[in-house]
Amino acid sequence: MIKQTAITCVLLATLSACTQTNQSANESGYTQPVANFNTYSAETFYNTTSIVGSAFSPDGKRILVSSDKSGIFNLYEVDVKTGDKVQLTDASDSIYPLRYFPNDNRILFTQDKGGNELMHVFVRHENAKVQDLTPGENVRARFIGFSKDASAFYILSNQRDQRFMDLYRYDAKTHASELVYKNDKNLNVQSVSETDRYLALINSQGNKDSDLFLLDLTDPKAQLIEISNVSHEANFSASAFSKDDKYLYYGTDAHGEFYQNWRYEIATGQHTPYIEKDWDVRFLYFSDSDRYRVIGVNEDSSIKVTVTDLRTNQDIQLPKLPAGSIKRVDFSDDEKQMSFYLNSDTSPNNLYVWQVGSDSVKQLTSTLSDKINPDHLVESTIARFKSFDGLEVPGVLYKPKLASSATKVPALIYVHGGPGGQSMTGYSARVQHLVNQGYAIFAVNNRGSSGYGKTFYHLDDKRHGEDDLQDIVWSKKYLQELDWIDPDRIGIMGGSYGGYMTAAALAFEPDEFKVGINVFGVTNWVRTLESIPPWWEAYRKALYEELGDPAVDGERLRRISPLFHAKNITKPLMVVQGANDPRVLQVESDELVEAVRSNNVPVEYVLFEDEGHGFTKKENRVEASQAYLDFLRKHL
Template sequence: MILLFLALPALAEVERREEGNLVIEGIPEIPEEIVDQMYRYRSVRTAIIEDWAADGEGMLISTRFGETYQLHWVAQPAGMRRQLTFFQEPVRGASIQPDPEKETFIYSMDEGGGEFYQIHEYDLESGKHRLLTDGKSRNGGATWSNKGDRFAYYSTARNGQDWDLYVMDPDSPEDPRRVLEEGGSWVVSDWSPDDKKLLVVKYVSANESHPHVLDLESGELTEINPTEEKIAYGGGVWAKDGKGIYFTSDQGAEFQHLRYWDLEKKEFETLTGDIPWDIESIELSDDGKTLAFTANEDGIGVLYLLNTKTGERKKVPDLPLGQVYGLNFHPDNQRLAIVLNTPQTPGDIYVLNISDNSLTRWTYSEVGGLPTDEFVIPELIHYPTFDELDGKPREIPAFLFKPNKAAEKYPVVVYIHGGPESQFIPYFSSNFQYYLRELGIAVVAPNVRGSAGYGKSYLKLDNGYQREDSVKDIGALLDWIEKQPDLDSEKVAVMGGSYGGYMVLASLFHYPDRIKAGIDSVGISNFVTFLENTQDYRRDLRRVEYGD
């Protein structure tokens, strides 16, 4: 609402009204015509692939009709979405049972936003669903075995803090088997092809994790590539011949590279050392012949296909500027489902034919009847900040959205992402497009130090006592805005949520004369009370970032 003050005159008298439990003071009631106008932007939807049907005849997707994301079935390209779940809470993390004889899938859902996620099962034939986990602890990361008779997952059921690993037979949910009790935060990445072992990872921080192989029969836990070096690992997919594992890591490098770990030789091969960016999502076809992966190239998603036998790698051409995610191979191994999300179009599901790079669109998400070709595509900029790198001013990457409407100077909203180990990436934001098209406000989204995507040294630049350095990057952005002839440095607002909310509060504190408004959404205002009151399972993870 603060943004509306940039476009609406202030009221002469302080207003007070009550809407349910909400008491509103000094904020004018939004005119009905603006509410109607905003509703079109708020009605924009997106679609995410959850999984292919085990027989390949259709896919399970999530999209939002109403207030929350629910699961739908789509049988063919541009086909009707058949809604399956109807809950007040959002549904996430759905995965279809690999056995085509059993038409079920599992999914995750919490209650009241408490983040104590529970795993449920849905029967596609009867439409019935049932709770599989205890209803109290935090559970997630459910991963089916190749045979489809069990799934592995993490749970805090033992003590409310540690992420232990369990294996459950969905036909006997009352008796899950705890297979790992080591303390800390552990997740399951994959099953070995024979379903006798698990690839598991102990997560310490954004800069450190430890992959292991867990023998389900003996309980033996073997660390992959043990070393004193702090390494961040990602992905984790077992090769179909069982001889090795594909994963990403930043060992000996600034960025996450795609690697292959030979289990017998106990050594790895780097497969993308020539790509100076983070490799993010990886997905292996069922026949093991093709590995799809995405690279985060300065905030832009780029899709690659790797022939695992020959090592030949090709970039998929002609994808729009934006993000590529949700990689999911069809059971025929020749088609790859992806989600494309761009500043002009919300996320929709496409299927790539890997033989000729042709794309088939499967979903057409609603955009509120708005002309998407008029939506603004951002410009990638880099602005100098207060310190130096290699003898030159360090530059901070940011995405600048400028309205298409002509104006002498545009008011500016600075959007600061959360995390902090996250990254602003160009995606479809109905809020941004509303500010741009209807209010004539420019938006700048910086990736200040501590953001992901720019190397591990950059990621660590805001840790501990360096926390305020990231706030100085906002001060440097204000300097840059002041020098731009078409941006109004006298009308700047900052906004952000969660950790981004902390950055809003810190920026308002340090630069009160340069910022006219701020929106802090569930931000951290006190790190001491945050650590005291956050859930036990999060506390140690956050100490690495914020100190103690």
């Protein structure tokens, strides 16, 4: 096996921002006028701070967040009035916030080790002592929520059996736990009502069909009540219980192409349409008093958030804000304050707080590097093209500032993760860095992507590496028709499923793309599907329905696996991998690199010993992004 911890060609010490005020140049040597336009290094782009979390403290004076300002995600408290930040943890592995305890300043957070995805739930006591509430070497846990009276909280854990997530009730004072639901039916607990009475559970029957159930915990003899009340295949998921347990709100695609939200009255069993849009209703939740409702709609690769005051049944109107999309809305306990993030293609997440009903909003963070002029970044557009069979395929397109018919630029087709993921609008340091350096990016939502209806989503079932790959090939043809793209310099890049598509494109369409960058992509579907983590047991059937069962479909899976066709790869390849990745094992990348190198093809391999399926450490993200750029400069 091949093991490397760094790329010898990358010298981070050489990273610096450069300015192009009169001309720009690429590796082909041409120069064209570009007025007042700066390019910035990977280090500068990742000097931008990433921030998540927006939960208020019980007194409403602070907001709990996690920031990677130190290079690793750690917990901070943000003062609502001043925006001052106090760092609470100094960890070597990234920490993500959950919430404060309802009546004191204890904090719940979650963390894994080196990206192994075995998330544990921790409590940080008021004296700063940290306690693991879910200890165990192979334990995976997920916080669900507090009871209405705040005397207890709920955590899902696989401590009994790695395959199944059981539900435990924790005493809020002593942290003593008791098993309240033994998941011997291999269901997925999605929600607990705040009165502690009901559970909402999902049984995955495949990638087209999932059943929603209700269970009354107060009745030891209670049977599961099926909420999914249609005879045809459809997916269901729980959204929220009303605070009085009168209703269960749920999402489903049972009544059309897109996910709608319905309301189930528990006492009568009546189903009523609740939120119907022409796009997927991505999420729905309520403030603590049920006064405010928050919904997010996945509208053409952008999330549109609406907050409604249910007393007046009117959508609330915020004061004027910079351009962008609102994300992650939270209310203080007294519901007099609302926190949220604002994000756009040219601005990363920034935290805001609004005194509800007032005329002004306070920005609490400024996360973009102060060395970057946002006017030098690029807004995306949604582009569509016809694929090989006439299907219309959308994507998110980024045009570099210097691109024109006189200055044609190289391009990358960018493929999202999944299968079944979606490329969305919004800030990406990785994308903006490459676009800023003169590379067009087309983030294609090929057939099989979410967000464009269930028919579109299922078009690639058991056809991966075939019809979806042809969408990628035809997206290249679309780019070649644009007068600002160099038609002879188009590569492909992606992570996870997108990494697979990159390797598949080079193996099965070896003359189409000039280069490929495979970031922790699957290369051998048989091995990947045979080695899925135990905690994915509830979704094994859905994975097999989409991709194939290795015991039954092994021949086809080998046919679409790039590793078995690596002899066809003749174009330069970069492979990036995390050593702790539990989804795409390191051996996947090791073997592909070895096989392609035997073809005497240029291959660059980056292995991060301290990462998993995605890179959480800022220094690693910088190294990877600079490596992408160096590779593209050399080969594209």
